[in-house]
Amino acid sequence: MFNLIRRDVILQKRLLLTFIPFIAFFIIMDSHPALIFLVASIFIPFNAYGYDEKAETNILLNSLPYTRREIIASRYLGAIIYMILAIGVTSLALFALDKSFTMTDIAIGGGLFLLFSAFTFPLFHIFKPGNITTVVLIGFILLAGVVPPIVMFFAEHLTAITDFIVNVPTTYLYWGAAAIILVAYTVSWGVTTTIYQRKAF
Amino acid sequence: MQIIIFNSSKEPIYEQITNQIxxxxxxxxxxxxxxxxxxxxxxxxxxxxxxxxxxxxxxxEKAGFIYSIVGKGSFVAEQNLEMIREKKLKVIEEQLSMVIANSREIGLSTEELQQLLNILSEE
Amino acid sequence: MENVVELKNVTKKFKGFSVENIDLQVKKGFVTGFIGANGAGKSTTIKMIMNLLKPDTGEIKIFGLDYQTHEKEIKERIGFVYDGNVFFEGLNLKDIKRIVAPAYKHWDDTLFEQFVDQFELPLNKAIKTFSKGMQMKASLAIALSHHAELIIMDEPTAGLDPIFRRELLNLLQEFMVDGNRTIFFSTHITTDLDRIADYIAFLQRGELVFNQSIHDVAENYALVKGRVELLDRDTEKAFVHIHRAPTGFEALTNNVNAVNNTFGNSVVIERASLEDIMYYMKGRESYV
Structure with missing residues (x-):
């Protein structure tokens, strides 16, 4: 299982060299730290899916002594591990460039990443290879472009809900969000496993 | 052990092997x-x-020429009388062909050769 | 005799194509050649044996185990070689080994290095720069380096030059000196089989026509040539398919004894090659 997670590093050896400049670019552009954490986390897992959309990769992995359950588990666990590593590296980069950030930024960036993963990972196995990158791109634009206005809309017009949220103590809010993300991620994991087990290569 | 396979032969390959062994x-x-x-x-x-x-x-193995021991390999079997007879006959045939060939060289006819054989046998 | 692969009544249906009611046994310690025209269902069958595809109905057992409960144990003992390159093409052989090797409990680095030397494979060049033959050698080096008991190959000789094909066959024969090993491979180059196959499984339009030892095939099947007048409704029964020409008929039989009994010396009986068998069998379908 660990081997499956480690293979992403071997595969993306060269790409990883661009990781630091990639983050540095966002930092210099003075992006919001939470966004930087999000983008940094996405880097490895989604590049890995770029490889996995090839049918040959699935034929290879499924011919090796791995179960389909393990292959999917490595994706979901790998995403968390790489997220933690990315957050670590990004924090160091922010320190080095003398930018301030808070634990909340990390929590928001990481939370959004997990939520985004929860929604997109199953899609990788539903759509045909070749369409996946498009799907992810659209997914990302939707998340980045459509969700905030919707949230704003709710904030302005459904004051009952926003009032409720505002009145809930912040710690509860964070715990609630964490719980929702956790549930979404776990459900997504289960769904992807089921889809993947039925696939033919 | 030398074995030569004729791929174009009508004789099946396994038979070529049994015959040559x-x-x-x-x-x-x-x-x-x-x-x-x-x-x-x-x-x-x-x-x-x-x-x-x-x-x-x-x-x-069926014909009794070889036997196999699991894990050890295959060995040439002790030959039974009939096989030894067959073997001797083969040797005799070869020797006789040589005798005939020698006789031809000095123009000895088959009858003269048979006479010679009779005389020698009676001794 | 022990079966390493066992398919029982396996059916898999696709739109416009299906593999139906396959009963196939691959015997331990022998080489089974899997033949059939393009599109007969060979790759589908191999994918089901590798659990890349699941059959709609029927049972598949490898080493007597099934995939539901023993997937890892089974694949641990299989070496696979596919027609195309399945390895990450941007990577070099060293990195591919780094990804594949840890997957196997019994990976043998020394053995792998030996094959790399023997095949003269570069370790630091991307796989995509390899020729077809070199890619094949690389797949083979990987397939043979974890002490697999069963080697499954889908069209391993397709696109290879005759010299390398011969080298490959030698290598496989070397592999078979250990009597616990088994090879199952599909091909449509039937001359490859004359040299190393012990059993021939013949698939046609998704159905298994036969799975027999090469001796049984040679003893049952034959080409028969004779005068057209000899044929009538009764005598034709002895044949699988008949080609008629003004000069006489040529037919394939799967029962040489029956032909001998019916025609005696009035016909010529010749050994049928696998190609002959495939060709006449195909004819049978368009004929019926």
């Missing part, structure tokens, strides 16, 4: 207790399938 045994080139290569090694060396050498060895 048989003649090696009858000619005394392979002696009782001699180890013969495993069927898998032989298949590899002859570039033929394992099932072909397997069949050849099975036929040789």
């Amino acid at each position: 048989k003649s090696s045994i009858l000619a005394g080139e392979l002696k009782e207790g001699d180890v013969i290569p495993s069927m898998r090694k032989l298949a590899k060396d002859l570039h033929i399938s394992v099932i072909t050498t397997k069949r050849a060895y099975e036929e040789l």
Whole structure:
């Protein structure tokens, strides 16, 4: 299982060299730290899916002594591990460039990443290879472009809900969000496993 | 052990192998207790399938020319009387052909040769 | 005799194509050649044996185990070689080994290095720069380096030059000297099989026509040639398919004894090659 997670590093050896400049670019552009954490986390897992959309990769992995359950588990666990590593590296980069950030930024960036993963990972196995990158791109634009206005809309017009949220103590809010993300991620994991087990290569 | 396979021969390959091993045994080139290569090694060396050498060895075993011990390999079996007779006959045939060839060289007719044989036999 | 692969009544249906009611046994310690025209269902069958595809109905057992409960144990003992390159093409052989090797409990680095030397494979060049033959050698080096008991290959010789094909066959024969090993491979180059196959499984339009030892095939099947007048409704029964020409008929039989009994010396009986068998069998379908 660990081997499956480690293979992403071997595969993306060269790409990883661009990781630091990639983050540095966002930092210099003075992006919001939470966004930087999000983008940094996405880097490895989604590049890995770029490889996995090839049918040959699935034929290879499924011919090796791995179960389909393990292959999917490595994706979901790998995403968390790489997220933690990315957050670590990004924090160091922010320190080095003398930018301030808070634990909340990390929590928001990481939370959004997990939520985004929860929604997109199953899609990788539903759509045909070749369409996946498009799907992810659209997914990302939707998340980045459509969700905030919707949230704003709710904030302005459904004051009952926003009032409720505002009145809930912040710690509860964070715990609630964490719980929702956790549930979404776990459900997504289960769904992807089921889809993947039925696939033919 | 030398075996030569004729791929274009009408005779099946396993038969070519049995016949050639048989003649090696009858000619005394392979002696009782001699180890013969495993069927898998032989298949590899002859570039033929394992099932072909397997069949050849099975036929040789049935005919009593060889025996196999699991895990040890195959060996040339002790020959029974009939086989020894067959073997001797083969030797005699060879020697007689030489006698005939020698006789021809000095123009000895077959009848004269037979007379000679009779005289020698009565001694 | 022990079966390493066992398919029982396996059916898999696709739109416009299906593999139906396959009963196939692959015997331990032997080489089974899997033949059939393009599109007969060979790759589908191999994918089901590798659990890349699941059959609609029927049972598949490898080493007597099934995939539901023993997937890892089974694949641990299989070496696979596919027609195309399945390895990450941007990577070099060293990195591919780094990804593949840890997957196997019994990976043998020394053995792998030996094959790399023997095949003269570069370790630091991307796989995509390899020729077809070199890619094949690389796949083979990987397939043979974890002490697999069963080697499954889908069209391993397709696109290879005759010299390398011969080298490959030698290598496989070397592999078979250990009697616990088994090879199952599909091909449509039937001359490859004359040299190393012990059993022939013949698939046609998704159905298994036969799975027999090469001796049984040679003893049952034959080409028969004779005068057209000899044929009538009764005598034709002895044949699988008949080609008629003004000069006489040529037919394939799967029962040489019956032909001998019916025609005696009035016909010529010749050995049928696998190609002959495939060709006449195909004819049978368009004929019926």
